[in-house]
Amino acid sequence: MLLPLWSFCAFLVVHWVSHFFFSNKSFKWTLSFSALSLIVLILSLQTEVSLIYVSSCHFFLIMLYLHLYVGIDRSVSVRIMNELLMTQDKSLTLAQLEKVYPQQEMFEHRVRLMVKNGWLKETSSGFELTQKSKWLARMTIFLRSLYGLKQTW
């Protein structure tokens, strides 16, 4: 039972250390996942615990961590709370919030990331979806209608 926890901790160490030494995000993740696979393999070979057991527990923990990571990094609500925390009296008016976290920047930052990661491409008149994001957009529209989601913003 402790094996997946130990290997998960080892993954976290590699992941966090890689954040200090490398600036390329995809390289950091590739390095972390390569280290993770190696750790799982070594642990399974060194012990009598099955590879399937270690990997499934391990990838479950990694999935939880990924949700935490993305949730903290990309969440608008978390950013608002962080901006409030950084003020002297832990409060801001809406106008002050707009100054430190402008809506324009919020969107531009996200759109830039999506272009960088190949989800959007910039055209002369604006932005359009790439092939993979067309598929994802169609899937999202379908799933939202399936779940009957109305306020999806």
Place this chain on the structure above:
Amino acid sequence: MLCRGFSLSIMVYLAQKPNDSIHGIINNYGGVGAQALLNKRLSTLESLALVDRSTDRLRLSTAHALCLARLTLCFKRLLRLGMGG
């Protein structure tokens, strides 16, 4: 993600209105515009008792809220993620 995914909503918007500019995306995001996005986030933070909006100021209202804000900011700083959002 399906319900609140920021990037997903931008994609869905661009699937319905291809080749739109950043201003078009901001003004028509989710069919309601960027202000609605912010209002929804603030309402949720308020309903979770993380932010108090009873005056004209937004305020971290509880010890929980302060703790959560500190933890997330530490995480971002530790991993040098910038301010995020």
